[in-house]
Amino acid sequence: MVGQRIALLGIGRHDIIGTPGNLRARRGTGSSTHADGALRRALLHGATVSSLVRHGKQMAIVADDGRVLVVHLGMSGRLVTADNRDREVPPHTHARWSIGSARELRFTDPRRFGALVPCAGDTELQSHWAGLGPDAMDISAEQLGHALASRRTPVKVALLDQQTVAGLGNIYVDETLHRAGIHPLMRSTRASTYAEAIWTSMRGILEAAIAAGGSTLRDYVDGSGNPGAYATLHRVYGRSGKQCHQCGTHIRSMVVGGRTTAFCPGCQGRVRPAL
């Protein structure tokens, strides 16, 4: 997409468009023609893409004239490029752009937890992302330790909080804690003393997952529409009742901070910082 000119082909639903800093404040469906012109501009109509950036689980398309469009995939969102001769537009496609003369960009989201958030420029983008902690691929072990030390919640909850570290979701937190040998209910302050082990596990898992093309859980596909292969590498997530590959104990699940949490009582029952 970088270097290509994009043009908005259509918006299916206006309620997927959020405002910076507030994803809940969605625009209504009844937009006036005048607002449509401004909206098309905000959605990068006629822009030349200068870069694609990401912070945590959010990404942004940056235009060379300064316009920025943040893309949240939410639970089921997809941002996929397709050949524009492919007339089979998938259901729940809420926005479409042409890319150059031969390709198309499509944002689909059946459950609509995702959003497109236009920002006027980099300053607005940075303030939209101000609530996010350091990115999981940039944070140092020391920074992670400091962030965990200041949380009074279980370590599982602290790692899911995007203010602690941006980019970890439920799957990767469970996998990280298993590999680090840390029980999900350990107090975050105490877990901070094992920050080095947690950081090493997290980085190893994210690098392997990225190399495998992501975890296909229900709906995920990459930008070309292909499912990821990392799910087959999961050691605890989705394996409740099965034997731990590492120690043979049955994987258990419980709810922590409202999220289903899988862990191995054998590997994570005791405090064991070694990998």
Ligand SMILES: [Zn+2]
């Ligand atoms: Zn185990």
